[in-house]
Each structure stands twice: as structure tokens, then as C-alpha cells.
Amino acid sequence: MGRKYPFARFLPTPVIEALLKHKSPQVLSEIRGVRSITGKETKGWFIGCPLSPRMMNRLPLEFVYEKIVQSCELAARQGAKIVGLGAFTAVVGDRGITVAKRSPIAVTTGNSYTIASAIEGALEAAKLLEVPTKESILAVVGATGSIGRTCAILLAPEFAHMVLIGRDFEATAKVASELGHCAEATTDIRRLKEADVVITVTSSETAIIQPEHLKSGAIVCDVARPRDVSVRVREERDDVLIIEGGLVEVPGDVDFGFDFGFPPKTAYACMAETMILALEDRCENYTLGKNVSVEQVREMQDLAKKHGFRLAGFRSFEKEVSQETIARVKRAVERRTKVSANI
Numbered sequence: 001m002g003r004k005y006p007f008a009r010f011l012p013t014p015v016i017e018a019l020l021k022h023k024s025p026q027v028l029s030e031i032r033g034v035r036s037i038t039g040k041e042t043k044g045w046f047i048g049c050p051l052s053p054r055m056m057n058r059l060p061l062e063f064v065y066e067k068i069v070q071s072c073e074l075a076a077r078q079g080a081k082i083v084g085l086g087a088f089t090a091v092v093g094d095r096g097i098t099v100a101k102r103s104p105i106a107v108t109t110g111n112s113y114t115i116a117s118a119i120e121g122a123l124e125a126a127k128l129l130e131v132p133t134k135e136s137i138l139a140v141v142g143a144t145g146s147i148g149r150t151c152a153i154l155l156a157p158e159f160a161h162m163v164l165i166g167r168d169f170e171a172t173a174k175v176a177s178e179l180g181h182c183a184e185a186t187t188d189i190r191r192l193k194e195a196d197v198v199i200t201v202t203s204s205e206t207a208i209i210q211p212e213h214l215k216s217g218a219i220v221c222d223v224a225r226p227r228d229v230s231v232r233v234r235e236e237r238d239d240v241l242i243i244e245g246g247l248v249e250v251p252g253d254v255d256f257g258f259d260f261g262f263p264p265k266t267a268y269a270c271m272a273e274t275m276i277l278a279l280e281d282r283c284e285n286y287t288l289g290k291n292v293s294v295e296q297v298r299e300m301q302d303l304a305k306k307h308g309f310r311l312a313g314f315r316s317f318e319k320e321v322s323q324e325t326i327a328r329v330k331r332a333v334e335r336r337t338k339v340s341a342n343i
Helices: 006-010 015-021 055-060 061-078 097-102 109-128 146-160 169-182 190-196 233-238 269-279 294-307 322-342
Strands: 026-033 043-046 081-085 106-108 137-141 162-164 181-186 197-200 217-220 243-244 247-248 266-268
Touching: 006 233, 015 026, 015 055, 015 190, 026 061, 026 269, 043 061, 043 169, 043 269, 061 097, 081 269, 097 106, 097 269, 109 146, 109 197, 109 217, 109 243, 109 247, 109 294, 137 217, 146 162, 146 169, 146 197, 146 294, 162 169, 162 190, 169 243, 169 247, 233 266, 247 269
Parallel strands: 081 106, 137 162, 137 197, 162 181, 197 217, 217 243
Antiparallel strands: 026 043, 247 266
């Protein structure tokens, strides 16, 4: 709201939400210049669905569904053949299933490519900081969700042990049982203190990871929108690396027509999945529901590579991660490793 209407930056959140409740979806911008390395081109639109995450959680679900479906209908009128549900619109309710049934065009949540890019980013960061994943602990926060569960399944072979954190112990334990002896379930966020690498992707309205939850030298890939990691972590912990998961570089001379706070040609992976399916002429329902298959993630990895989509550089709280930050956290990893060796 603040980027589209600058005056909104000075209004209290409840006032903005009261205004949004009576607002209709609108076209924010036209996306031009998406060009695959195969030569194929596509274009699209960003549609603003006037609901905040808190509103989606607290308003009647039918009201929320209606707003999202209205957004899909607006996209169809513009000429779109497939729509991607961004951020919280992909989480609310049954993760796109009901919306897809009511939408006049195909729907995807974009979670397959979000998972692929989050995994790639976490492993690349671990390699950069020389964290030996085969000897390390991975924590997945929000492990029962569509993204968290599949991230855990795909990363299980890469780590010595996994701590799965969720709000519902029984549901989290069920995911842990799928992974065997290498994983354990908990509802205690304080168990993050054990983790060398963290992937966090909850549907919380507010930040849940605070400075005291993380060990020195930890890598945290925050895939959630709104963020799971508190801004206090950035301010108080210069010995941990926080990266935004799911950011990719889009091929072509791309003009999104709207400022998301990213560098040029950079988008969320959920947005990119929609573009990739359009480039493939696969205007079909793709990633929907709570379970994202390993096959879908791997197929989206292959299609992204085919068309020239790739992981963007590391960013944290909408700013590029500096070499100084990487070097500082790497030193923290080295200190931690030496202490462990001495013990």
C-alpha cells in the first residue's frame, strides 16, 4: 500500500485495513519483457488483492475467497491464461484448491519453484560459509506446511540430523516419521538454538524468530511472507546470516512496472513459476493444496533451467547481503567449529 499510495505510510495499520476491506482488486502494473533463453516471450500483470495477512486470517473465509477469485477474474479480463497466488493468498484456506475451482483461468501457488529456490539458496549459503551439511543440523520451522514438508523431504539426505518445528505436535511428528531416524518433531521454537541451518516458512502474521533463538554462525533462509525473522535479529545479531528465500532472476529485459523493493529483473519464485508455466504454454492448475510433490519441484527446477531463471544474489530485509557480512558470519562458523573440536 505504501509503495502504491505513499500517503498510506503515515496511516496506522488498522486504518489501512479498514480502507482495504471496501476496496476492489486492481491492476497494479503490466509485466513486459519476460524472454526465455529459448527465445519464447510472455507478458502478464500484477493484480493487487486488497487484503493484509491479518485480514485473511481473521475475516470470514468466504469473504477472503471472494476477493481472491475477483482478482483471478480481473486477471482473466486482462487476457491472462494462468494466475499465480502470491504470498498469503497462497496460504489461506486450502492452499488454492477452492480458488482454482472458482477461477475462470488456471491457478498455481508457485510453491514448487519456491521450494526449489529455497533449497538451492540454503545449500549455496552453507557451501559459501563452509558449513559441512553432512555433519550439521537443519531446522525446518513450519514443517507441516506445503513448503516446509517438501523442503524437509528433499534436504533430509544432505544433513546429519533434522529438527522439525510446528504448532501441532502430532502433525509435525507425522512428517518426522516420514523421514526416519534422522528427524525429530517439536513445538519448541527454542530448539532452533541447535541448528546450523534453518529454513523457516510459517503462516504467522508476525515474526516468530528472535535474536535469542539462534546459535552463532547460523544460516537462516526465510521463505515466509510476512517474514518469520524479526527485524531485531538484523539489528542485534551480526554473527548470523539471514537470507530471503525464493528470490530469482528473471530472463529477458524485464520491466515489472512496480517496485517490490528488489533489484531489476528480480522476483519471488512463486511469481516466476507462473511465468515459467506461461512460457511452456501450460496454462493448467499446477501447485495446489498442502502437499507439493518431489516430482513437481524437480520438474520446475528443470523448466527454470531450460528458460534461464536462476537464483538471485543473497538479500536480507530487502538489501543485498554484503561480502563483509558473509565474512563476519564465516568467522563465527569457524569459531564455533573450533570450540566443538576442542570439546
